[in-house]
Structures are given as C-alpha cells and as structure tokens.
Amino acid sequence: MTATQTEQFTVQPFTVRRSSGSPDIAGVLPPAGHFINGSFVPGSTGLLIDVVDPTTEAVIASVQAGTADDVDVAVAAAVVAQKTWGATTPKERADVLNLIANIIEENREAFQVIESANTGKPQAVSEDDVSSTIDTFRFMAGASRTLTSMAGGDYATDHTSVILREPVGVVGVITPWNYPLLMAAWKIAPILAAGNSIVIKPSEQTPLSTLKLVEVLAGRIPDGILNVVTGRGRTVGQRLSEHPDIALVALTGSVVSGQAVAETAAKSVKRVHLELGGKAPVVVFPDADLRAAAAGVRNAGFWNAGQDCGAACRVLVHESVAEEFTEHLIREVSTLAIGAPDAGDDVEIGPMISLPHYERVKESLAEARAAGLNIALGGSALEGPGYFIEPTVISNVPAGAHIATHEIFGPVVTVETFSSTEEAVTRANESPYGLSASVWTRDSSLSLRIPKQLDFGTVWVNAHLVLACEVPWGGFKGSGYGRDLSLYALDDYSRTKHVMINHGA
Structure with a gap:
C-alpha cells in the first residue's frame, strides 16, 4: 500500500473525543474491603492500592492490598460454606445462579458505569460485557441440572457401578483486567454450579465490578460460597496457588502468570485451569x-x-x-x-x-x-x-x-x-x-x-x-488448558467418583 493509494479514500488523523466532565461514580462505588463470609472486612495491614481511570489517569478508588493472612481467612470461610453448598441439589444451585443473574440485571446501569470508569471501555463494550455476564449465569443455571456421565450398570459380573460427579471443594480464582466482570462470571458461574465455593482475586487494576457484584449479592446468596480478596498476584495469587485447602486454581491471564500458578500449584498437586494469551x-x-x-x-x-x-x-x-x-x-x-x-x-x-x-x-x-x-x-x-x-x-x-x-x-x-x-x-x-x-x-x-x-x-x-455460552472456549499450547463456558466447564470444576456395589454375595 503506497501513500498515494491510501490518500484515495482520505484517511483523517485520529483524535480522542474527550469527556465533557469527570464521570460521577461515587454513588455506585462498592466498599473497599475484602468480602469474606458474606461481609466486607478490612485488610490485615490497612495498605491500599489505587485504582486509576485510564481515560483520565485520575485515581477513582482505593482497595485493600491483600496478604496471605487475608487469603487464609477467606479460604477458611469457603471451606465451611462449601460443605453445605456442595450438598445442595442441582436445582437449588440453579435457583441461586438465576437469582445472581436477576440481581445483576437489576443493577445493570451501575455495573456498566463502573466497568467503563475502571477500564475506559466504550459504552457498547461495557453493555455487551454486562449482558454476556447475565447470560453466563442463566446458561450455567440450566446447565447445572444437565450434568452427564457414564451410565450406571453392571460392568463386572454381580457388581453394579455408579458414576458420581462431585464438587472439587474450594476453588481459587484469579481474573484479568481486560474483562473484569465477564471473566469473573465465566469462572464463578460454573464453579458454583458444580457445588464448589470460591475465593477470587480480581486484578488489582480493575477490582471494582467484582466488588460491586458481591456487594449486591450480600445477604441474598449463602454466606461464604463467594469470597473476594483484593491485592497483587505475587501475594494474594501466590497464596491461592499454594494454599493446602484449595483444590483447584483457575486463572485467566498472561502466560507468565499461568506458568507461575502452575509451578506453585504443582507442589501440592492441585488441579489448575488456565486460559492464557x-x-x-x-x-x-x-x-x-x-x-x-x-x-x-x-x-x-x-x-x-x-x-x-x-x-x-x-x-x-x-x-x-x-x-x-x-x-x-x-x-x-x-x-x-x-x-x-x-x-x-x-x-x-x-x-x-x-x-x-x-x-x-x-x-x-x-x-x-x-x-x-x-x-x-x-x-x-x-x-x-x-x-x-x-x-x-x-x-x-x-x-x-x-x-x-x-x-x-x-x-x-x-x-x-x-x-x-x-x-x-x-x-x-x-x-x-x-x-x-x-x-x-x-x-x-x-x-x-x-x-x-x-x-x-x-x-x-x-x-x-x-x-x-453453549460452546467451549479455551486453547492449546501456550494458551493453556481447561475450558470456559459450555458443559465442558462444569466437567473441569467437578470430579468423577466410581462407586461399585457387590450384589452377588
């Protein structure tokens, strides 16, 4: 392409359309604490991380700089909550996921404002993110009631086999900055649908929509099944990856982050779900x-x-x-x-x-x-x-x-x-x-x-x-392993148990 050819359709210089004024998001900002066992709590150190609007470079909020101790408190709450949550029926879990979808829908405008302020996303992108988040929870609510597995039957003489799908337990989740709310939904929905509890670390650059989510859910879903610890990867993410009571770590992020999580998780032989670059x-x-x-x-x-x-x-x-x-x-x-x-x-x-x-x-x-x-x-x-x-x-x-x-x-x-x-x-x-x-x-x-x-x-x-939502998303090679969306995500966040009964004695 030569300069002469380019000029045939007159390319105009790019310019930035500026805001007519600073957006007022104070009325929709969530609390700045960690969210543990159904309530916002202060961090163990009081240290804060500034959250910046990339459109204006202005600080719009500050959140807790979480520590390993904060993670430990959240995991302890998740362990207790998972025992009850994991014993619920698929219908009961589906009802909670549909409720989450309804609550997000009720607060759609607030989520769109927060997401755009925190990430600089155009309105069309934020609107699509919130709509897709709602659809993700609605899909997983239905999918949670359609888990499939090998048919029960006699595969050895006089022995009947039953295949059970069980929760893995507590799942540590690390989400990225590019789609803060949507990537949280891609993890939270199937993880809860499968009967697990969660401790999630949003990106320290874009934690606001995740904190807003748990704010509007507080008191309306079981306490302890969804916990948020804000902070940096080298502290909060590291502790999630190594914590002995976390059964699986799910991360969407860079290849470098995925390698670090997988290396740490390998020491305790915990499962890892990676959606990378x-x-x-x-x-x-x-x-x-x-x-x-x-x-x-x-x-x-x-x-x-x-x-x-x-x-x-x-x-x-x-x-x-x-x-x-x-x-x-x-x-x-x-x-x-x-x-x-x-x-x-x-x-x-x-x-x-x-x-x-x-x-x-x-x-x-x-x-x-x-x-x-x-x-x-x-x-x-x-x-x-x-x-x-x-x-x-x-x-x-x-x-x-x-x-x-x-x-x-x-x-x-x-x-x-x-x-x-x-x-x-x-x-x-x-x-x-x-x-x-x-x-x-x-x-x-x-x-x-x-x-x-x-x-x-x-x-x-x-x-x-x-x-x-019906089809899987995930990669090969350096892009990681595991699948988001679809029934395959539910498989990733559950485990298979074989029970064999001798009825010939």
Missing part, C-alpha cells in the same frame, strides 16, 4: 469476500481496543489479493472512533488499561519502526491525558517478524502474505499460542479442511470472535 491468525484465501474479511478484522481486531486474547490481530492473506485486502482494511480501520466512554455512543476504541501496558504497546510499535516495517495506518500514541493508542495496521510484514509472533494486546493488526495453502497452515501454526484463529473463504472444501489442520482451540470460518 493468544495471537489469533486470520487466514484470508484468495476466493474470500475481502470486504467482509476486512470488516471482520475491524470488529474483532479492535474490540476492547485489541485488549482481547482472541483478537484478530495477525492477518495472513494470499499474496494475489493482499494489496486489495489491505486497502479495504485501512479504509475500515480508519473509521474507528476513539474516546472516553461518555463521549458518544459511537465511540469504539478506549484507552490501554494502565500506564505500564501503554508503554509496552508503544515499545512494540517503536520496535516495528526500527525494524523498517510498513506502518500503513496509525502507529502512535495520542496526545493528552489517558492511555490512548491509534488503531494501527502494519502491512507487508515478513515471515517470523517479532511483532507478528508476540502478543501486543493493543489496537494493532499485522498483515503478512502467503503463496500456498500449505504455507498458510504452517505459518499460522508457528505461533506459540493456540487459543483461536479464523479462516476466510467461499470454498466449502477449504472451510471444512483447514480448521482441522489449525492448532487452535476455536477456529471460526468467515467470522471471528463470535462466542456463545
């Missing part, structure tokens, strides 16, 4: 609807400002249509509106979550420039307060380029070319990640054959980043 390839074949593919990358590559482990961030397009596709993509991405959550319903791109992450994304872009890569659109930070990065398209990226293989986790899409189907598959699979990918083609044979050859937990055809 991604670098999703988008394979565009020459027969594809190029306009639709470009629109798909616009939506799935830049949703939540690209801070999504399934983001469509690495395009592999056939060399014969690469120039045309790139032109469509630049045209699409150039129309994205950047700004504060309350700067208009049409704002689509918010800020990076924090100053350190903002600096990491800027460093990746600087490395791309230093390597001589062609930044076809964007590529810079935006002036003024907030951690805003221009939506960026980097074209003509050579095979193996660093920016195309490591996770940037920002509004950056790279475009590479391939010459044969075999090369496309090989290059797509070279990634150390294996979370998601997409294939764009009108060829029915390719649409069936290529997904089987791609080493990713989810492969879309002529779509990207479309999710549903």
Whole structure:
C-alpha cells in the first residue's frame, strides 16, 4: 500500500473525543474491603492500592492490598460454606445462579458505569460485557441440572457401578483486567454450579465490578460460597496457588502468570485451569469476500481496543489479493472512533488499561519502526491525558517478524502474505499460542479442511470472535488448558467418583 493509494479514500488523523466532565461514580462505588463470609472486612495491614481511570489517569478508588493472612481467612470461610453448598441439589444451585443473574440485571446501569470508569471501555463494550455476564449465569443455571456421565450398570459380573460427579471443594480464582466482570462470571458461574465455593482475586487494576457484584449479592446468596480478596498476584495469587485447602486454581491471564500458578500449584498437586494469551491468525484465501474479511478484522481486531486474547490481530492473506485486502482494511480501520466512554455512543476504541501496558504497546510499535516495517495506518500514541493508542495496521510484514509472533494486546493488526495453502497452515501454526484463529473463504472444501489442520482451540470460518455460552472456549499450547463456558466447564470444576456395589454375595 503506497501513500498515494491510501490518500484515495482520505484517511483523517485520529483524535480522542474527550469527556465533557469527570464521570460521577461515587454513588455506585462498592466498599473497599475484602468480602469474606458474606461481609466486607478490612485488610490485615490497612495498605491500599489505587485504582486509576485510564481515560483520565485520575485515581477513582482505593482497595485493600491483600496478604496471605487475608487469603487464609477467606479460604477458611469457603471451606465451611462449601460443605453445605456442595450438598445442595442441582436445582437449588440453579435457583441461586438465576437469582445472581436477576440481581445483576437489576443493577445493570451501575455495573456498566463502573466497568467503563475502571477500564475506559466504550459504552457498547461495557453493555455487551454486562449482558454476556447475565447470560453466563442463566446458561450455567440450566446447565447445572444437565450434568452427564457414564451410565450406571453392571460392568463386572454381580457388581453394579455408579458414576458420581462431585464438587472439587474450594476453588481459587484469579481474573484479568481486560474483562473484569465477564471473566469473573465465566469462572464463578460454573464453579458454583458444580457445588464448589470460591475465593477470587480480581486484578488489582480493575477490582471494582467484582466488588460491586458481591456487594449486591450480600445477604441474598449463602454466606461464604463467594469470597473476594483484593491485592497483587505475587501475594494474594501466590497464596491461592499454594494454599493446602484449595483444590483447584483457575486463572485467566498472561502466560507468565499461568506458568507461575502452575509451578506453585504443582507442589501440592492441585488441579489448575488456565486460559492464557493468544495471537489469533486470520487466514484470508484468495476466493474470500475481502470486504467482509476486512470488516471482520475491524470488529474483532479492535474490540476492547485489541485488549482481547482472541483478537484478530495477525492477518495472513494470499499474496494475489493482499494489496486489495489491505486497502479495504485501512479504509475500515480508519473509521474507528476513539474516546472516553461518555463521549458518544459511537465511540469504539478506549484507552490501554494502565500506564505500564501503554508503554509496552508503544515499545512494540517503536520496535516495528526500527525494524523498517510498513506502518500503513496509525502507529502512535495520542496526545493528552489517558492511555490512548491509534488503531494501527502494519502491512507487508515478513515471515517470523517479532511483532507478528508476540502478543501486543493493543489496537494493532499485522498483515503478512502467503503463496500456498500449505504455507498458510504452517505459518499460522508457528505461533506459540493456540487459543483461536479464523479462516476466510467461499470454498466449502477449504472451510471444512483447514480448521482441522489449525492448532487452535476455536477456529471460526468467515467470522471471528463470535462466542456463545453453549460452546467451549479455551486453547492449546501456550494458551493453556481447561475450558470456559459450555458443559465442558462444569466437567473441569467437578470430579468423577466410581462407586461399585457387590450384589452377588
């Protein structure tokens, strides 16, 4: 793509739409303590962590810097509560999950305001997060009553076997900053549905919606089944991973975080559920609807400002249509509106979550420039307060380029070319990640054959980043193991027991 070609459709410089005033969230902020055994309690040290609005860089709240002692108190409460909760029937647990969904629905506006203030998400993203959270609890309420297992029967002469599905016990949960409420729901709903209790550590950068959740649930669900300890990973997360009374640790986060949790958990041989990073390839074949593919990358590559482990961030397009596709993509991405959550319903791109992450994304872009890569659109930070990065398209990226293989986790899409189907598959699979990918083609044979050859937990055809509670989400390779959503999540958070009865004596 040359400068002359780009100018044919007049790309306007990106600007940030600013808020007309500081959003007033004081009336909906949750208490700042830990939530243990049904009540908010102070931390053991009184030390606090500031929570920053990434749109304005202003401190909007402070939460407790939790300690190992705080975790121990929460786990003790969860152990006691789980004994009663684990003995309930699936219907009783389903009733509680439906109640949680109803309570979130009743407080929808507060959750949307908090999520946008804490993360800088545009209104459309926060609204979708809250709707998806409600749907997750409703789905798991129904799914909890449909657990399947091997049929009971006589598999040895005069012995009847029964297969039981049991809770694992207390589950430690560590959630990320990119979807604070939704990722909490993806863990809380199936874990409770399976009869377990929980101690959850939200990201110290985005703890507010999780604290709001337990605030509105207090006194309306059994005490002790859902506990929250805020704090940093190296203290709270570490203690959850090593605690002898925690049976399983579930984490959504970075590969480095997942490796640390798995290493610590291995010492006590506890189970681990990991949903880690991604670098999703988008394979565009020459027969594809190029306009639709470009629109798909616009939506799935830049949703939540690209801070999504399934983001469509690495395009592999056939060399014969690469120039045309790139032109469509630049045209699409150039129309994205950047700004504060309350700067208009049409704002689509918010800020990076924090100053350190903002600096990491800027460093990746600087490395791309230093390597001589062609930044076809964007590529810079935006002036003024907030951690805003221009939506960026980097074209003509050579095979193996660093920016195309490591996770940037920002509004950056790279475009590479391939010459044969075999090369496309090989290059797509070279990634150390294996979370998601997409294939764009009108060829029915390719649409069936290529997904089987791609080493990713989810492969879309002529779509990207479309999710549903009924189907599993999780990866291969460096993206971890275990499945969120669907009945497979309930399997992950339960254990199988075989009971054999001798009736021939």
